[in-house]
Amino acid sequence: MSAPDRSRGWDLPADLASDPATIPDPATTPVPAELRSEIEAHMALYPDSSSAALPALEAAQRVHGWCSPEAIEQVACVMGVTPASLDAVATFYDMLYNEPVGEHAIFVCTNISCSLCGADELYAALLDAAGEDTAFNVRAFECLGACDIAPMASVDGVYVGPLATADVPVLLEDVRTGRPVLAEKQLLRRACADPGAGA
Amino acid sequence: MKILFDRIDEPGLNTLEVYERRGGYESLRKALRMTPEEVLSELEASNLRGRGGAGFQMGKKVSFLPHGAIEKYLVCNADESEPGTFKDRELMQKTPHMLIEGLVIASYAAGAGRSFIYIRGEYAQQADILDAALGEARAAGYIGERILGSEHSLSVVLHRGAGAYICGEETGLLDSLEGKRGNPRLKPPFPANQGLYQGPTLINNVETLSTVPAILRMGGAAYAKLGTETSTGTKLVSVSGHVQRPGNYEVELGIPSRELIYDLAGGPPQGRTVKCWFPGGSSSPVLTGADLDVPYDFDSMAKAGSMLGSGAIIVVDDSTPILDVALKTAKFYRHESCGKCTPCREGTNWTVTMLERIDRGEATPMDLDIMASVQDHIIGNCLCVLGDAMAMPIGSMIVKFRDEFEAHMEKRRVQAPEPLEV
Numbered sequence: 001m002s003a004p005d006r007s008r009g010w011d012l013p014a015d016l017a018s019d020p021a022t023i024p025d026p027a028t029t030p031v032p033a034e035l036r037s038e039i040e041a042h043m044a045l046y047p048d049s050s051s052a053a054l055p056a057l058e059a060a061q062r063v064h065g066w067c068s069p070e071a072i073e074q075v076a077c078v079m080g081v082t083p084a085s086l087d088a089v090a091t092f093y094d095m096l097y098n099e100p101v102g103e104h105a106i107f108v109c110t111n112i113s114c115s116l117c118g119a120d121e122l123y124a125a126l127l128d129a130a131g132e133d134t135a136f137n138v139r140a141f142e143c144l145g146a147c148d149i150a151p152m153a154s155v156d157g158v159y160v161g162p163l164a165t166a167d168v169p170v171l172l173e174d175v176r177t178g179r180p181v182l183a184e185k186q187l188l189r190r191a192c193a194d195p196g197a198g199a
Numbered sequence: 200m201k202i203l204f205d206r207i208d209e210p211g212l213n214t215l216e217v218y219e220r221r222g223g224y225e226s227l228r229k230a231l232r233m234t235p236e237e238v239l240s241e242l243e244a245s246n247l248r249g250r251g252g253a254g255f256q257m258g259k260k261v262s263f264l265p266h267g268a269i270e271k272y273l274v275c276n277a278d279e280s281e282p283g284t285f286k287d288r289e290l291m292q293k294t295p296h297m298l299i300e301g302l303v304i305a306s307y308a309a310g311a312g313r314s315f316i317y318i319r320g321e322y323a324q325q326a327d328i329l330d331a332a333l334g335e336a337r338a339a340g341y342i343g344e345r346i347l348g349s350e351h352s353l354s355v356v357l358h359r360g361a362g363a364y365i366c367g368e369e370t371g372l373l374d375s376l377e378g379k380r381g382n383p384r385l386k387p388p389f390p391a392n393q394g395l396y397q398g399p400t401l402i403n404n405v406e407t408l409s410t411v412p413a414i415l416r417m418g419g420a421a422y423a424k425l426g427t428e429t430s431t432g433t434k435l436v437s438v439s440g441h442v443q444r445p446g447n448y449e450v451e452l453g454i455p456s457r458e459l460i461y462d463l464a465g466g467p468p469q470g471r472t473v474k475c476w477f478p479g480g481s482s483s484p485v486l487t488g489a490d491l492d493v494p495y496d497f498d499s500m501a502k503a504g505s506m507l508g509s510g511a512i513i514v515v516d517d518s519t520p521i522l523d524v525a526l527k528t529a530k531f532y533r534h535e536s537c538g539k540c541t542p543c544r545e546g547t548n549w550t551v552t553m554l555e556r557i558d559r560g561e562a563t564p565m566d567l568d569i570m571a572s573v574q575d576h577i578i579g580n581c582l583c584v585l586g587d588a589m590a591m592p593i594g595s596m597i598v599k600f601r602d603e604f605e606a607h608m609e610k611r612r613v614q615a616p617e618p619l620e621v
Binding site: 045046047048050051052053054055057058088089092093094095096107111112113115116117141142143144145146147148149150154157158159187188191192193194195196197198 | 201204205206207208279280281282283284285287288289292293313319320321322323324356358359360361362363364375376377378379380381396437439440441444445446447448449463464477481511513515519523524527528531534535537
């Protein structure tokens with residue numbers, strides 16, 4: 001299965017009839033107070049506040065579930081930039097979503113090392129088991145940087161592996177019930193492979 | 200000899216308390232008693248080559264920065280996303296203060312007052328650990344204004360990416376850090392002259408910076424005695440794929456590759472042999488079972504027609520068709536190409552298309568030549584090396600496994616359900 005196309009909407013007809021959107025007017029653009037202060041805090045960290053685009057979009061995505069037009073509008077309003085400039089950013093990165101997705105992100109690494117160890121079967125099993133459940137956002141991902149626990153997945157940011165297809169129902173049930181996901185297989189518990197490293 | 204992985208699993212090593220108890224931040228104190236020039240000469244004496252992939256001498260890179268009272272930046276590249284590479288992850292997770300100490304020392308040598316750590320968004324757990332360590336270091340006065348009573352000040356911002364391989368390319372990283380799409384820039388100007396916000400910028404990998412405290416502690420000349428003459432020191436090597444004990448191993452550069460793959464990582468499963476291996480991440484040309492005795496260092500790998508890259512060995516055993524490996528590799532680069540340069544954008548796409556054609560039984564041996572020429576036309580023709588990073592391994596596979604590609608092609612052609620229309 002191929003990964004989603006990053007350049008969403010490239011084949012949609014452009015709206016040439018109306019003017020490009022300008023910087024949203026703060027008077028008519030309501031922004032949740034918490035989101036506003038989080039974005040402003042990020043902007044203050046950099047010599048040039050436009051550096052805050054990624055953390056700001058990520059914060060808005062946490063509030064809205066995805067980089068919806070409304071989310072982009074709010075970030076643009078606080079940062080004082082046009083929505084188009086942020087849309088360009090949001091469509092570039094795999095972890096910013098350009099359409100509504102399930103609440104729980106399950107990224108299965110299907111790059112070479114994981115794939116050699118059975119990641120494609122794992123991904124198919126996860127897709128199958130998650131089925132139509134809209135709570136899950138199951139997707140194949142490029143190298144997640146954890147080939148030592150191949151095949152692996154990142155479940156709401158928590159790395160687990162090596163995974164067998166038998167782990168799939170437990171993994172999904174852990175997420176559904178809010179338990180720590182596959183506690184025994186979490187990367188953070190793993191010792192260094194180098195025998196000379198010792199504790 | 201373990202420098203980076205010395206008792207790496209000691210409980211609480213990620214906290215300031217344990218790190219200090221082991222002598223942490225003593226190298227920083229030592230550095231601040233020296234002049235920046237003296238620190239720089241230690242770095243140069245160590246001959247430490249960058250651990251991110253290019254293998255450029257770190258001390259030399261620092262010396263390229265212009266002098267004078269101009270605002271300079273230090274950026275730590277923690278966007279580890281070269282397939283097969285996971286060494287920086289283990290370092291940041293288990294001993295984040297070593298990175299922070301190295302970062303502060305490097306900023307002192309470079310005269311940089313602001314620094315940024317660009318960590319890939321997927322490493323959320325490691326970013327949280329690093330963030331906590333930065334908080335401790337700030338509270339203890341190791342970063343901030345007038346560090347430990349010296350004239351040197353440094354701010355550190357932890358910046359999380361959002362999932363894009365190209366942001367590990369240094370100029371793509373800079374654009375991303377400036378809040379844009381991660382498109383690489385034309386070089387020159389190089390970041391040392393015009394980097395972040397158009398200012399002089401030093402960019403170093405996590406492992407490179409994490410090695411700096413040890414260099415200050417041992418002395419550059421003593422560090423240079425480790426490894427080989429032109430590949431000094433120890434290196435973390437991520438070994439994965441068809442091996443029995445995948446993981447990170449710290450070795451002196453120059454050991455036989457066989458020792459890494461077989462003795463440390465356990466080699467392929469019982470009854471299997473090494474078909475090919477990537478010595479430096481999926482961007483490096485593949486080597487075969489005949490190359491297992493090549494010493495694992497920068498120059499030997501280059502001489503063998505490949506590269507040490509990020510120090511990531513991916514082993515493929517004889518149970519896997521080479522076409523599968525080629526297709527996985529090509530699809531990755533197609534997905535990650537930013538699309539700015541035509542040879543890369545189109546070349547990665549057509550390589551995938553042609554490989555799929557082989558698998559469907561619709562190709563002829565001439566297609567292999569076309570595919571090889573596509574690779575040749577990518578290399579050296581783009582702003583960055585992402586396209587080259589696909590062209591080099593794919594090109595090497597076509598050369599080394601041509602017979603297998605042709606056999607695969609023929610087998611599929613015979614199996615094809617309907618005759619091809621002419």
